[in-house]
Amino acid sequence: xxxxxFNIPLWADLLGVGLGGIQGAMFASGFxxxxxxxxxGVAIIGIMIGMGGGxxxxxxxxxxxxxxxxxxYLITAAGAALFGMLLAGVxxxxxxxxxxxxxxxxxxxxSFGVSKAIAFGIPxxxxxxxxxxxxxxxxxxxxxxxxLPVAIMHVGSLYAVAAGVGCTATVVMHLLGLNITVxxxxxxxxxxxxxxxxxxxxxxxPEQRRLYRxxxxxxxxxxxxxxx
Numbered sequence: 001x002x003x004x005x006f007n008i009p010l011w012a013d014l015l016g017v018g019l020g021g022i023q024g025a026m027f028a029s030g031f032x033x034x035x036x037x038x039x040x041g042v043a044i045i046g047i048m049i050g051m052g053g054g055x056x057x058x059x060x061x062x063x064x065x066x067x068x069x070x071x072x073y074l075i076t077a078a079g080a081a082l083f084g085m086l087l088a089g090v091x092x093x094x095x096x097x098x099x100x101x102x103x104x105x106x107x108x109x110x111s112f113g114v115s116k117a118i119a120f121g122i123p124x125x126x127x128x129x130x131x132x133x134x135x136x137x138x139x140x141x142x143x144x145x146x147x148l149p150v151a152i153m154h155v156g157s158l159y160a161v162a163a164g165v166g167c168t169a170t171v172v173m174h175l176l177g178l179n180i181t182v183x184x185x186x187x188x189x190x191x192x193x194x195x196x197x198x199x200x201x202x203x204x205x206p207e208q209r210r211l212y213r214x215x216x217x218x219x220x221x222x223x224x225x226x227x228x
Contacts, residue, residue, distance in 0.1 A: 006160060008066070013054065014076045016105065016109055017077050018077070018079075018080040019104060019108070020046070020218070021046035021047070021050040021077040021079070021080030022080050022083065023101055023105050024043055024048065025080075025081045025082070025084025025085040025088055027045060028042045028045045028081075028088075029088035039082060039085070040084060042081050045142055045145070046081020046082070047077040047083065047144055048102070048138055048142045048226035049138040049141075050073075050081070050138065052139075052141040053139070054066060054067045054073075054109070054134065055137070056133050057113040057116060057134035058116075058135035059115075060117075061120050062118070081113070099199050099200075102195065102199075103191065103193075103196045103199075105196055106135045106162060107163070108188055109135045109138065109163075109169050110134060110135035111131065111136045111184040111187035111191070112134065112184065114128055114184075115170060115183070115184040116130075128168050131163065131164075132160055135163035136159065139159075158194060161194070162192075162198060165182035165191065166192075167187055169183075169186055173187075
């Protein structure tokens with residue numbers, strides 16, 4: 001691939017990593033009992049959320065991971081996670097802060113991902129896919145590491161959908177001739193607004209229809225029913 005015309009500024013990338021690290025600390029503070037985490041565990045969760053999305057983004061684009069090209073990414077992710085842990089009690093009392101932080105982090109990772117993909121000449125639809133993977137990638141790695149159900153696979157407030165709409169908005173704005181930086185900021189705002197509204201009003205995608213084993217067995221006669 002040719003050298004892109006757009007590069008994510010280091011300060012912006014580190015801002016996303018830092019906010020992701022704080023979000024990781026907020027997540028870790030909710031564990032009690034056998035699942036409670038020590039400082040190292042909190043730092044690792046912060047690194048997963050802060051750096052995971054960018055790592056997945058660059059691997060999908062076929063570029064050396066930017067998060068491994070500078071000392072500052074690891075320092076920022078771990079430091080932000082530990083900072084968030086120390087202030088977790090304060091942050092957890094401000095529910096609005098947590099919701100907004102979550103929405104902004106999703107928006108930043110998604111927009112940075114799709115913008116970088118566009119800059120490397122990747123077509124619009126795959127670029128949106130890369131952006132969404134970057135937005136949710138850190139959370140997926142976090143859930144796998146903690147042995148938890150992957151959040152985006154279950155019914156809940158719009159998460160990947162918000163990222164998808166924001167990434168699509170970024171691509172559309174760019175196709176309409178807007179500067180890629182302006183388009184990326186627009187994508188962040190769109191993602192954040194959709195995510196916040198989804199949480200506030202408890203909006204989610206329709207749940208798949210449940211299959212009732214007994215009803216299917218009765219209608220098809222293929223599955224034996226054991227009467228009590």
